[in-house]
Amino acid sequence: MIEVRELSKRFGDALAVDRLSFDVRPGVVTGFLGPNGAGKSTTMRLILGLDEPTSGSVTVARRSYRDLPAPMQEVGALLDAKAIHGKRSAHQHLRWLAQAGGFPRQRVDEVLELVGLAAVAGRRVGGFSLGMQQRLGMAAALLGNPQTLLFDEPVNGLDPEGVLWVRNLFKGLAHEGRTILVSSHLMSEMEETAEHVLVIGRGRLLADLSIGEFTQRSSGSHVCVVSPEATRLTSLLLEQVGSAVTSNGDGGLSVAGIDTARIGDIAAEHGIRLHELTPQRASLEDAFMELTRESVEYRAQPAAEKIGR
Amino acid sequence: MTSVPFAATAASEWTKLTSLRSTRIVAALSVALALAATTVGAILTGRSWDSWGTAARADFDPTVYPLIGGIFASILLPILGVTAVTAEYSTGMIRLTLTATPRRGRLLLAKTSVIAAATMLVGLVTVLGMFVIGQVVYGLYGLDAANFGDGGTLRALLGSIVLAPVFPIIAVALATLLRSTAGAITTILVAIFLPSIVGSLLPDWWRENVVAVLPGPAIDTITISHLTDVESSLPTGVAVLAVAAWLGAFLGAAQLAFVRRDA
Numbered sequence: 001m002i003e004v005r006e007l008s009k010r011f012g013d014a015l016a017v018d019r020l021s022f023d024v025r026p027g028v029v030t031g032f033l034g035p036n037g038a039g040k041s042t043t044m045r046l047i048l049g050l051d052e053p054t055s056g057s058v059t060v061a062r063r064s065y066r067d068l069p070a071p072m073q074e075v076g077a078l079l080d081a082k083a084i085h086g087k088r089s090a091h092q093h094l095r096w097l098a099q100a101g102g103f104p105r106q107r108v109d110e111v112l113e114l115v116g117l118a119a120v121a122g123r124r125v126g127g128f129s130l131g132m133q134q135r136l137g138m139a140a141a142l143l144g145n146p147q148t149l150l151f152d153e154p155v156n157g158l159d160p161e162g163v164l165w166v167r168n169l170f171k172g173l174a175h176e177g178r179t180i181l182v183s184s185h186l187m188s189e190m191e192e193t194a195e196h197v198l199v200i201g202r203g204r205l206l207a208d209l210s211i212g213e214f215t216q217r218s219s220g221s222h223v224c225v226v227s228p229e230a231t232r233l234t235s236l237l238l239e240q241v242g243s244a245v246t247s248n249g250d251g252g253l254s255v256a257g258i259d260t261a262r263i264g265d266i267a268a269e270h271g272i273r274l275h276e277l278t279p280q281r282a283s284l285e286d287a288f289m290e291l292t293r294e295s296v297e298y299r300a301q302p303a304a305e306k307i308g309r
Numbered sequence: 310m311t312s313v314p315f316a317a318t319a320a321s322e323w324t325k326l327t328s329l330r331s332t333r334i335v336a337a338l339s340v341a342l343a344l345a346a347t348t349v350g351a352i353l354t355g356r357s358w359d360s361w362g363t364a365a366r367a368d369f370d371p372t373v374y375p376l377i378g379g380i381f382a383s384i385l386l387p388i389l390g391v392t393a394v395t396a397e398y399s400t401g402m403i404r405l406t407l408t409a410t411p412r413r414g415r416l417l418l419a420k421t422s423v424i425a426a427a428t429m430l431v432g433l434v435t436v437l438g439m440f441v442i443g444q445v446v447y448g449l450y451g452l453d454a455a456n457f458g459d460g461g462t463l464r465a466l467l468g469s470i471v472l473a474p475v476f477p478i479i480a481v482a483l484a485t486l487l488r489s490t491a492g493a494i495t496t497i498l499v500a501i502f503l504p505s506i507v508g509s510l511l512p513d514w515w516r517e518n519v520v521a522v523l524p525g526p527a528i529d530t531i532t533i534s535h536l537t538d539v540e541s542s543l544p545t546g547v548a549v550l551a552v553a554a555w556l557g558a559f560l561g562a563a564q565l566a567f568v569r570r571d572a
């Protein structure tokens with residue numbers, strides 16, 4: 001359990017984190033989403049006691065991180081997989097970390113095995129691919145078998161097999177009752193992994209919802225209907241429920257603000273035949289874009305404008 | 310859940326230090342250059358002895374002269390202290406280190422202890438090696454050799470070994486304050502050499518009251534002032550206090566900065 005309360009962090013003039021309050025609960029994977037510069041990494045550094053908050057507080061297992069008696073047994077973190085000394089071997093790197101946590105040497109071999117790096121344990125980590133460094137970072141985070149895990153953009157650089165592996169690893173860890181916070185700006189990634197999402201933009205909390213709620217709340221949810229009597233159905237829907245209906249020709253309708261069951265019932269009452277009735281859920285990506293549209297800090301110029309100049 | 314003992318943090322820092330080849334290279338180079346310089350110096354002394362005047366012969370001390378090679382260790386060993394800190398910042402690994410050990414005071418103490426232990430070990434090998442080489446060469450040329458048993462000799466050798474970590478420890482502190490390899494190495498070299506460069510240019514009062522309490526001259530007072538003339542005429546007890554005060558001041562400042570700053 002991570003508890004963030006009115007947390008703020010200012011760097012000079014810039015407010016990187018702006019009165020954030022949220023809980024990260026055990027048992028589920030929580031996605032931590034936001035566009036570039038939203039403050040995700042800063043929040044994670046504040047949770048880990050690396051940066052001092054300007055105001056507010058954050059606790060892990062009811063203590064501030066710096067006060068944890070055995071921090072690695074409580075929390076594992078992967079912030080930046082590349083931030084390691086390239087001249088040490090994977091084994092040497094994990095060895096000093098294991099010692100810092102007071103863990104036996106064999107634990108190093110166990111986590112190397114777990115992340116699939118046992119065969120390259122003796123090789124210098126500077127020569128590792130980004131994906132291998134990510135795996136090494138996972139191994140480091142898992143050393144102390146911690147109850148709480150933080151990952152800052154962990155799928156960066158992983159191949160499809162690696163992505164799948166990480167996804168299942170996170171789900172498995174959450175299933176064991178652990179608290180998992182994973183940041184990303186790849187919505188599609190979170191859709192597969194996270195059950196809960198926190199969305200931030202410009203340091204502020206924009207949403208704290210389950211994935212389902214998040215998608216539903218998006219205005220993009222609609223139902224796709226195909227019927228040979230589309231015109232009649234349209235007027236009925238407009239009369240009876242006042243829902244927004246747009247026609248896309250050939251008997252195809254897009255209906256918003258009403259679910260498939262109601263549409264089916266209304267059609268049946270009036271003997272209207274339906275050839276298709278499909279809920280079209282907005283993707284998490286769409287919902288996210290909509291939510292953060294206002295707070296994107298580094299927006300690309302539309303291509304046409306750039307070329308025009 | 311038991312809390313992590315200090316020994317675990319120190320063991321971790323020891324692994325960090327010794328798992329880098331650059332550490333072994335710097336240590337080996339310190340020993341090799343020091344012993345080589347002492348060998349050459351002792352041979353030159355032996356060969357030219359007959360042409361030495363009475364004053365020069367009176368100045369000669371068979372314990373102090375072989376320690377000349379130690380200058381290489383003095384220059385090289387602080388590099389270990391600097392890079393032990395700055396490599397963490399340049400790679401960004403400091404964040405991982407502080408996630409594992411969020412108690413920063415303890416971390417800095419562990420790093421300092423490990424650097425002290427390693428440089429004292431290198432100091433031990435270097436000092437004993439230089440001494441033995443000196444005595445063997447002097448013996449070959451028929452000069453008076455020193456003896457471990459002499460009280461004065463023992464103080465010089467033990468003092469040189471025990472105080473070998475002083476500049477490396479100051480280097481750890483400077484590196485923590487500056488977080489820059491080049492900046493910290495430059496500063497520590499200035500701290501080592503400035504007293505002997507400017508010392509002779511200053512008026513007596515300054516030399517005796519200011520330069521004398523700087524770490525380098527204070528160390529010389531403790532280790533060799535009873536055998537040969539050194540720059541300062543500080544009482545040994547005051548010199549010990551001065552060295553302790555410098556270590557305390559540098560480490561205290563580093564500690565304050567380290568605990569407060571964002572990683």
Ligand SMILES: Nc1ncnc2c1ncn2[C@@H]1O[C@H](COP(=O)(O)OP(=O)(O)OP(=O)(O)O)[C@@H](O)[C@H]1O
Nearest residue numbers: 011014016034035036037038039040041042043185
């Ligand atoms: N150490 C620092 N000094 C000054 N400004 C900083 C520092 N760290 C972060 N910032 C600023 O704070 C804001 C939030 O940055 P942060 O790295 O937390 O965002 P993020 O959500 O992790 O972004 P990304 O998705 O690009 O990783 C940015 O405007 C960034 O420039």
Ligand SMILES: [Mg+2]
Nearest residue numbers: 040041042152
């Ligand atoms: Mg980030």
